[in-house]
Amino acid sequence: MSAQAEGVSPLNSGLEGLRVAISAGASGIGRAIADTLIGYGSRVHICDVSDEFLADFSSAHPDAGASKVDVSDEAQVDAWFDEISASLGGLDALVNNAGIAGPTGGIDEIDPAEWRRCIDVCLTGQFLCARRAVPMIKAAGGGSIVNMSSAAGRFGYAYRTPYSSAKFGIIGLTNSLAKELGPSNIRVNAILPGIVEGPRMSGVIQARADQVGVSYEEMEKTYLDRISMRRMVTNQDVANTVAFLFSKPGESISGQSIGVDRNVESL
Structure with a gap:
């Protein structure tokens, strides 16, 4: 007897026609999420701050929604969700993916304005998106939210305190919302990526190498040695x-x- 006949759902079941909002969905992790869900038949509306990446996304997915939004700006987030309501006719799921690396430096070296900007984008942005998404998901009868945290939200991250603090905050946001929204049939989880290959991580490694006075190659090996x-x-x-x-x-x-991290032991 097949797994299907035994009542086991295929791994992609439930994704066809799913209405999903994805912040920072035009590049990197967000773009991979959007591409994957669209490939499974989901209906997607993303936002991003990059005109270049938004244009590339819209060229690849002309039927998907794409808006230019800074998630730390309440008015822009409100406008985005109004656009989502018009384009998708409702919402079943949210991916809170937008974030920035924030400054690299000792605690006494960090500009308070850079601290605030990192918290505003990485943490407050998730709150602003969730507060608009939740009523729409409730109206749909329930759904799911994924908040993007980081291994830095589990282990801490020397010289990256604003980023790590925001990512720890996302865990608290996730756990609280899961308890609050469970009775409304809304599931809330956090994903904690580890060291993700790509230009953003390369920049982080270079900044850390500069901070401690070693080569990029030495610092990259230090990072990889922390992954089992x-x-x-x-x-x-x-x-x-x-x-x-x-x-x-x-x-x-x-x-x-x-954790999606290949068993990272620390950062």
């Missing part, structure tokens, strides 16, 4: 996890902080 599998994760690894959490096989998972 000795290699970085990919954007697609994270996207696959989001797709699972939104699917029927993931419908019992809520209030969890899920």
Whole structure:
């Protein structure tokens, strides 16, 4: 007897026609999530701050919604969700993905304005998106939210205190919302990517190397040596996890902080 006949849902079941909002969805992890969900038949509306990346996304997915939004700006977030309501006719799921690296430096070297900017984008932006998404998801009868945290939200991150503090805050936001929204049939989880290969991580490694006075290659090896599998994760690894959490096989998972990190031991 097949798994299907035994009542086991395929891993992509429930994704067809799913209405999903994705912040920072035009590049990196967000773009991989958008591409993956669209490939499974979901209806997607993204936002981003880059005109270049938005144009590339719209060229690849002309039927998907795409808006220019700074998630730290309440008015822009409100406008985005008004556009989502018009384009999708409702909402079933949210990916709170937008974030910035923030400054690298000792606590006595960090500009308070850079601290505030990092918290505003990485943490307050998730609050602003969730406060607009939740009533729409409730109206749909329930759904799912994925908040993008980081391994830095589990281990701490020397010389990256604004970023790490925001990512720890996202865990608190996730756990609180999971308890608050469970009775409304809304699941809320956090994904904690580890060291994700790509230009953003390369910039982080270079900044850390400069901070401690070593070469890029030395610092990259230091990062890789902290991963038991000795290699970085990919954007697609994270996207696959989001797709699972939104699917029927993931419908019992809520209030969890899920590491997608190849067993990173520290940062």
